[in-house]
Amino acid sequence: MNAYESLQQRSREIAVYNSAASLLSWDQETYMPVKAGAYRAEQLGQLAGLAHRLSTSVEMGDWIKACEDHLPTCADEEETALRAANVREWRRDYDRATKLPTRLVEELARTTSLAREAWAQARKESNFSAFAPWLGKILELVREQAEGWGYSTCAYDALLEGYEPGARAADLAPVFADLQKQLTPLLPRLQKITGAIDPVRLEGNYPISGQQALNRQVAEAMGFDLDAGRIDTAVHPFCTEMGPKDCRLTTRYNERDFTSSLFGVMHEAGHGLYSQGLLSEHFGTPMGTYLSLGIHESQSRLWENQVGRSREFWRHWYPLVCEQFPDLKALPLEEFWLLVNRVKSTHIRVEADEATYNLHIILRFEIEQKLVSGELAVADLPQAWNSRFEELFQIPVPDDARGCLQDTHWALGLIGYFPTYTLGTLNAAQLFHAAVKQVPGLEADLQEAKYTRLLTWLKDKIHRHGRRYSPSELIQRATGEPTCAIYFMDYLKAKYGI
Amino acid sequence: MNAYESLQQRSREIAVYNSAASLLSWDQETYMPVKAGAYRAEQLGQLAGLAHRLSTSVEMGDWIKACEDHLPTCADEEETALRAANVREWRRDYDRATKLPTRLVEELARTTSLAREAWAQARKESNFSAFAPWLGKILELVREQAEGWGYSTCAYDALLEGYEPGARAADLAPVFADLQKQLTPLLPRLQKITGAIDPVRLEGNYPISGQQALNRQVAEAMGFDLDAGRIDTAVHPFCTEMGPKDCRLTTRYNERDFTSSLFGVMHEAGHGLYSQGLLSEHFGTPMGTYLSLGIHESQSRLWENQVGRSREFWRHWYPLVCEQFPDLKALPLEEFWLLVNRVKSTHIRVEADEATYNLHIILRFEIEQKLVSGELAVADLPQAWNSRFEELFQIPVPDDARGCLQDTHWALGLIGYFPTYTLGTLNAAQLFHAAVKQVPGLEADLQEAKYTRLLTWLKDKIHRHGRRYSPSELIQRATGEPTCAIYFMDYLKAKYGI
Incomplete structure (x- = not known):
C-alpha cells in the first residue's frame, strides 16, 4: 500500500468510528432511554478518543508528508486532481488537530462542559454575572487555540x-x-x-x-x-x-x-x-x-x-x-x-x-x-x-x-x-x-x-x-x-x- | 496499574465497542433506512474486528497469566472471590478466542454468510440438496473448531x-x-x-x-x-x-x-x-x-x-x-x-x-x-x-x-x-x-x-x-x-x- 492508499484506508477507518458515534448521538436525541445517558457519554467519549488518536498519529503525518513530496500519479487527470485535493485537506485537518497541546484540548472540553451548565442556569435566572467568569475562561482558551493554529x-x-x-x-x-x-x-x-x-x-x-x-x-x-x-x-x-x-x-x-x-x-x-x-x-x-x-x-x-x-x-x-x-x-x-x-x-x-x-x-x-x-x-x-x-x-x-x-x-x-x-x-x-x-x-x-x-x-x-x-x-x-x-x-x- | 486493573480496563473498553455495535444492530432491525445496509455491515465488521484484536492481544494473555500466578489481594473476601471468578472467565474467553487459527475464523464467517443465503433460498424451494453442500462444509469447519478448542x-x-x-x-x-x-x-x-x-x-x-x-x-x-x-x-x-x-x-x-x-x-x-x-x-x-x-x-x-x-x-x-x-x-x-x-x-x-x-x-x-x-x-x-x-x-x-x-x-x-x-x-x-x-x-x-x-x-x-x-x-x-x-x-x- 502506498502512502496515499494508507491515508485513504485510515480516513475511512476513522469515518466508521465517527459514523457509529453519529448513530449513538442521534439515538441519544431520539430513542435512548433516559437512564442510559451516563454510559452513552462514556461510549461517545471513547469513540471520539479513538478517532482522535488515529487522526493525529505520527504515521498519519508521515503519509501526508510523503504524498506532499510525491503524490502517487495516475493516468486520469481528474483522479489526480481529486487526490491532490484530498491530501491538501488531510493536511489541513491534521495540522488543526495536532497543533494544539493535549492539555489545551482537554481543558477546553472540561471547561465548555461545565460552562454549558453554568450558562443554562444563568440564562434561566437572566443572571449574566454567573456566566461571566466562564465566558472569560473560554475566551482565554480560544485565544490560546488561535495562537496554536x-x-x-x-x-x-x-x-x-x-x-x-x-x-x-x-x-x-x-x-x-x-x-x-x-x-x-x-x-x-x-x-x-x-x-x-x-x-x-x-x-x-x-x-x-x-x-x-x-x-x-x-x-x-x-x-x-x-x-x-x-x-x-x-x-x-x-x-x-x-x-x-x-x-x-x-x-x-x-x-x-x-x-x-x-x-x-x-x-x-x-x-x-x-x-x-x-x-x-x-x-x-x-x-x-x-x-x-x-x-x-x-x-x-x-x-x-x-x-x-x-x-x-x-x-x-x-x-x-x-x-x-x-x-x-x-x-x-x-x-x-x-x-x-x-x-x-x-x-x-x-x-x-x-x-x-x-x-x-x-x-x-x-x-x-x-x-x-x-x-x-x-x-x-x-x-x-x-x-x-x-x-x-x-x-x-x-x-x-x-x-x-x-x-x-x-x-x-x-x-x-x-x-x-x-x-x-x-x-x-x-x-x-x-x-x-x-x-x-x-x-x-x-x-x-x-x-x-x-x-x-x-x-x-x-x-x-x-x-x-x-x-x-x-x-x-x-x-x-x-x-x-x-x-x-x-x-x-x-x-x-x- | 496492576494486571487485574489492566484487564478490567481493557474488558470495559471492549464492552464499549461491543455495545456500540449492539446499537448499530438494533437500529438495523428497527429504524435503519433500507439502503444503509451495506455500510452498516462495514461498520459492524470493523467494530467486531477491533473488539477481537483487543480481546486476543498478547498483553491480554500476559495480564491473565499474571493474575493466575498472583491475584492482586484485597482485604474484602467477597471482592477477592469476584476477582478470581473474573480472571477464570477472562481465561475462558481468551482461550476460546485465541485457540482458533485466523484462517478458520475467517472461513467460518465467510461460509456461514453465504450459507445463510443458500439456506433461505433452499427453504423457500424446500430443496434440501441445494443446502446440503453448505451444511457439509459447515460441519467440517465446526469439527475443526471443536478440535481447536x-x-x-x-x-x-x-x-x-x-x-x-x-x-x-x-x-x-x-x-x-x-x-x-x-x-x-x-x-x-x-x-x-x-x-x-x-x-x-x-x-x-x-x-x-x-x-x-x-x-x-x-x-x-x-x-x-x-x-x-x-x-x-x-x-x-x-x-x-x-x-x-x-x-x-x-x-x-x-x-x-x-x-x-x-x-x-x-x-x-x-x-x-x-x-x-x-x-x-x-x-x-x-x-x-x-x-x-x-x-x-x-x-x-x-x-x-x-x-x-x-x-x-x-x-x-x-x-x-x-x-x-x-x-x-x-x-x-x-x-x-x-x-x-x-x-x-x-x-x-x-x-x-x-x-x-x-x-x-x-x-x-x-x-x-x-x-x-x-x-x-x-x-x-x-x-x-x-x-x-x-x-x-x-x-x-x-x-x-x-x-x-x-x-x-x-x-x-x-x-x-x-x-x-x-x-x-x-x-x-x-x-x-x-x-x-x-x-x-x-x-x-x-x-x-x-x-x-x-x-x-x-x-x-x-x-x-x-x-x-x-x-x-x-x-x-x-x-x-x-x-x-x-x-x-x-x-x-x-x-x-x-
Missing part, C-alpha cells in the same frame, strides 16, 4: 477558519456592512406589509400524524431519499449523517401550528440533500465530506426560504394542505403566505424571520470579534450588546436572557460560528438566482412543484464536489462571483414586491 | 460449551430422555383438554396502539424499567443490551391476535429483566455479563410461561384486556386461557406450544450430535429427520421446508445451541417451583399481579451473580438440585389438572 491578521480568523475554511473577518465585514446598510431601511416597510394579518389566524388543529404525512410528502418531493434517510422527532431539529446512504432528520411538532415542523423539515432536508448529494464512493475522505457550515447552511436555507416560503410553492401545496387540515380553509392563500413570511423585530435569534435574522448575526459577529481581541471586556458585554441591539432593531433589550445570554454557542466555545448563518443566507439567494438563470424552464418547474432540475443543479454545482474547492471558490464557480449581499436583497424586494 | 469426550461438547459453559452431551442426554419419556404419554391428554375450543374464537380486532399500551403495562408490572429500556417493532422479536441501563426489546404485531405480541414482549422482557438485574458496576466484565443461553432462556420462559400463561395471571389481566379490546367480551376467561395454552403437534418449532416444543429440541439435539460425529451423513439428514419426527410427534413431515430446513441455526454454524432452549424450559419450571417454596406469600402476590418479590428472588438467585458460578452450580445453589425434568412435568400436570 496561527493566523496572519487577527486571532478571530483562526477560529472562523474552523467553520468556514478560507473566510477572513476582513473580507466578511464589508459584505455584512453592505447587507446591513441595505436591509435596515427596508425593514419598516416589510413589517408593515406583513403585519396586517393577525398571526393567531394561523392557529388551528393540526394532528401530528397529518403533519408527519405532509412533511414526508414535501421532503420526498424535494428529492430527499427516504430509503436512505429518516425523519424522527427530537427536541431540537437537526440533520445527521451516519453513512453514505443514511442521513436522518429530526423535527418537533406543535399541534397548533403545522408550519413550524414543516419549515423545520424543509430546512433539515436541505442539509440532508447536501449529504445525499455527496459522492458515496468518496465517503470517509475529504472529497466525500461537506465543505463548510456556510455552504451547508446555504442548502438548508435555499430549500426552506427560496423554495418553501415562495408564493409558487404555496400555490401548489396550499390546496393539498387545506385538504389535510380543514381548519385552514378559512384562511386565504395570500393571507397564509403573508403570515409565514411575517417580518418583525424580535429579541430571540432562533425565532427571527429570514430578513431580521441577519441583524442578529451582524450583532454577534461584531461583538465576538471584540471579545476575542480584548477590545470589549466580558463585564461590558451586556451593555455593549444592549446598545448595539437597540441601534439595529429599534427596540430595547428587556433582560440578558433575551439578550447576550440567549445562545449556547459561546458557552460551548463556538466562537466564529455565527457568521456562517448569514453566509448561508447570502449564498442561498445567490445560488438560487444563478440556478434560475442557468437552468432553462426552472421557474416553470417550481410553479408545478417539480424540484428535480433544481436539485440536479445543486448536486452538480455544490454537493458532488465535497471539499475539493474552498467555499469562496465554489460559490465563484457556481454563480460567477464571490458571495455578496445583492442577491439576497433582490430576493427580498421581489418577494414583497418593493 | 479441545474436548474430553466428544467434539459436540466443545461446541455446546460455547453456549452453555460446563454442559456436556452425556449429562444432558439422560435428562432429555427422562423428559421425553414422561412427556410423550401426556401429550394426547393435553391435546384433548385444550383442543375443545376453536382457535378462531381468539381472532378479533386488536389495534396496534392498544396492544402497545397493554404490552408496556404488563412489562412495567413485571418490573421492566422502561426508563432504562424500550419496546420497539421488528420482524423478529429480540432483546438486546447496549449499556448498563439500556436494554431494548422488540416484538411484532398481528392485528387479529394480540397474544402473539404480548407473549413475545413477556418473553423478551424476561430476558430484559435478567439484563437489568446484572450489577451495573460490573458492566463490561464477566461479573456483569449474562451466564449462558440456558440461563437467559430460563428467565424469558419463566415470565412468559410460568407467569404469563397461568390462570392467576389472566384472572387479573383478562378483565383489563377486555376493556381494551371489546371483541374479547364474547370469549369467557376459561376458554381464552385454554386457547393460549393449546397443545398441538406442529411441524414448526417456533410455532410450538410449551409442551411439544421440547420434542422439537430433543429431535435436533439427537441429530446434530450425529451430524458432528459423522454417524449421520448430510445426505441422509432429511430421512433421519422425518422418521424420528414421526416417532416423536405421530405426524408425517410434508416437506423439508417444514422439516430439517426450517431453522436458520445450522446455516449460521450454531451447532450445540438448540439444547439451551429446553434447558431454559426445565430451569424455568425448577426456579419457579423453588421461588414459590422459598418466598412466603409469593402465590398470593401472583394472584394479585404483584411481581416484585418474584423479581427480587430472581435477582438475588440468578441475575446479580453474572458469570460467577457455572450454570449448573447456579441452578444447584438456587434450587438445591441440578437441572431435571420433574419440575417442568409437575408444572404441566398441575396446570392442566392431571
